[in-house]
Amino acid sequence: MTKGYRFCHSVRVRYAEIDGQMIVFNSHYLTYCDIGITEYLRNLGITTPIDPTSKPEFDFALVKTTLEFKGPGVFDDILHIYVKIPRLGNSSFTTKFMITREDDPAPLVIAESIYAGFDSSTRKSIPIPDNFRNLIETFEQSAPVLTPDI
Secondary structure, eight states: OOOOOSEEEEEEOOGGGBOTTSBBOTTHHHHHHHHHHHHHHHHTTOOOOSSTTSOOSSOEEEEEEEEEEOSOOBTTOEEEEEEEEEEEOSSEEEEEEEEEETTEEEEEEEEEEEEEEEETTTTEEOOOOHHHHHHHHHHHHHSOOSSOOO
16 A cells, blocks of 8 residues: 655644544644654754744745545544655655554555645745755665555
8 A cells, every 4th residue: 555654753642633523633634744744854954944034945835635534543642654755846746644553553544745846935836956855865765664565
């Protein structure tokens, strides 16, 4: 179903993230994916400046996400957010996510997001810079695989 992932970040399900059915409310999985891509990039040394007057070296915007629900997360679960970037285009890249429960490798959610390079001043698409591309390609080709093919 999915090929091995080389990066994982964990979060604990908080009470505010569950719904009346006592499971993680669906929109919070998008937040978990956002946390996942942020931590993936931080792991590579790519961070977003907090100073509002500073402009990031490469900014991007979400253009599409699909979520496939396989099972529920519940309050106090430790969730593992696996992240990989299998495709880098000229100005966009595809990120795949798999969210599992700490003690169970079966996916709760499989997600895919497409991001496009974005210049906030012109509001137009921009190409992926070489250093961003090189960091990701190197990591995706050489980091140890954390999950087997499942």
